[in-house]
Amino acid sequence: MESKVPVFGRFAEPSLLILVSLSDGPKHGYAIMQDVEAGTGRPMGAGTLYAALARLEEQGLIEPMAPVDRRRPYRLTAVGASNLAEQLRGLSEYAQQGLRQLGEPRS
Amino acid sequence: MRSLLIRVYPARWRARYGDEFEAILEERALGPFDVADILLGALDARLRLRGRGADLQKGTGFSMSLRVGGTAAIVGAVLFPAGLLISFLDESDDLFPGAGLILAGTAAILVALIGLSSFQARQHPRLIWAAFALPALGTVMSCLGLVGMALVGDDELVAGMSPWSIWMLGLLATIVGSALFALATYHTRALPRVAAGALATGSAVLLFVGLFGSTGIVPGIDIAAPALTFAGLIASSIGWIAMGWTAIRLDQPAAAAAA
Numbered sequence: 034m035e036s037k038v039p040v041f042g043r044f045a046e047p048s049l050l051i052l053v054s055l056s057d058g059p060k061h062g063y064a065i066m067q068d069v070e071a072g073t074g075r076p077m078g079a080g081t082l083y084a085a086l087a088r089l090e091e092q093g094l095i096e097p098m099a100p101v102d103r104r105r106p107y108r109l110t111a112v113g114a115s116n117l118a119e120q121l122r123g124l125s126e127y128a129q130q131g132l133r134q135l136g137e138p139r140s
Numbered sequence: 141m142r143s144l145l146i147r148v149y150p151a152r153w154r155a156r157y158g159d160e161f162e163a164i165l166e167e168r169a170l171g172p173f174d175v176a177d178i179l180l181g182a183l184d185a186r187l188r189l190r191g192r193g194a195d196l197q198k199g200t201g202f203s204m205s206l207r208v209g210g211t212a213a214i215v216g217a218v219l220f221p222a223g224l225l226i227s228f229l230d231e232s233d234d235l236f237p238g239a240g241l242i243l244a245g246t247a248a249i250l251v252a253l254i255g256l257s258s259f260q261a262r263q264h265p266r267l268i269w270a271a272f273a274l275p276a277l278g279t280v281m282s283c284l285g286l287v288g289m290a291l292v293g294d295d296e297l298v299a300g301m302s303p304w305s306i307w308m309l310g311l312l313a314t315i316v317g318s319a320l321f322a323l324a325t326y327h328t329r330a331l332p333r334v335a336a337g338a339l340a341t342g343s344a345v346l347l348f349v350g351l352f353g354s355t356g357i358v359p360g361i362d363i364a365a366p367a368l369t370f371a372g373l374i375a376s377s378i379g380w381i382a383m384g385w386t387a388i389r390l391d392q393p394a395a396a397a398a399a
Contacts, residue, residue, distance in 0.1 A: 086157075
């Protein structure tokens with residue numbers, strides 16, 4: 034699967050989950066953690082969250098907004114939205130290929 | 141503790157993220173998994189700020205936690221009873237390999253408790269911290285007891301206790317910690333309840349034998365003790381292995397998706 038998505042190494046999966054969480058609007062860190070846990074059933078630790086947020090911000094895929102109290106929301110940038118769409122399309126094709134290989138009908 | 145954890149991060153990182161990070165830590169109870177995750181995050185931040193990057197490491201914090209915890213649970217479930225069995229069968233006065241295996245098994249169970257506690261810590265933070273702290277204390281006591289046995293044999297080591305007694309208390313602490321972890325897991329259904337039940341039952345049996353096996357308080361316990369110990373070890377090992385195996389399998393879909 035060829036991709037122009039920046040390489041995030043061990044933070045590739047958390048980064049994708051954060052981008053998906055931000056796809057319906059800006060969220061602060063704790064809301065992202067709750068969103069990811071509700072969506073995947075897997076907790077995301079604060080250390081992992083901020084390591085991934087720092088990378089995403091550095092790559093220009095998300096941007097910080099003005100903090101509210103001490104909570105700082107983040108939002109997707111246009112580049113981030115485009116990269117997320119690209120990643121999700123790639124994953125979707127990959128999933129469809131897997132389902133075909135398993136002999137299951139396409140959804 | 142929260143401010144201490146934040147201070148592990150480099151100053152430049154704290155200047156940028158410190159306030160919001162602290163706000164997040166105040167939002168939820170922290171378990172051993174969270175602390176390990178934050179320490180790894182701090183290490184990552186330090187490496188990144190030094191320009192070395194940390195991308196060579198594989199696996200996310202959570203995936204790595206599941207994989208390491210699951211593997212440690214299986215390793216501990218094998219080493220701990222193997223050590224006890226060897227110590228039981230070995231008629232010589234040699235401490236090794238039996239006691240060494242028990243110690244290694246205890247340490248592995250400690251790692252398993254950290255790695256597999258990510259789900260339970262949200263709902264039962266105190267229980268999970270106790271489940272971690274007791275085996276941690278038990279590991280220290282086991283080490284102290286082993287060193288004591290090598291140095292002074294059966295003589296008093298500290299507070300009127302022989303090295304063997306200290307070692308035994310360390311073992312019991314590990315067993316109690318395992319039982320608490322099983323209880324939290326059973327309540328949260330984070331891992332198979334059958335496995336948690338087996339671990340809880342096995343730990344309870346081992347604790348019962350450990351506390352009353354040689355006191356004569358319970359009639360016939362001295363005769364039944366070996367069989368009960370064996371049954372307790374088997375049950376708790378099955379529990380740990382089943383939980384470890386499930387955790388490793390839980391990690392697989394995430395690894396495939398990220399590939």
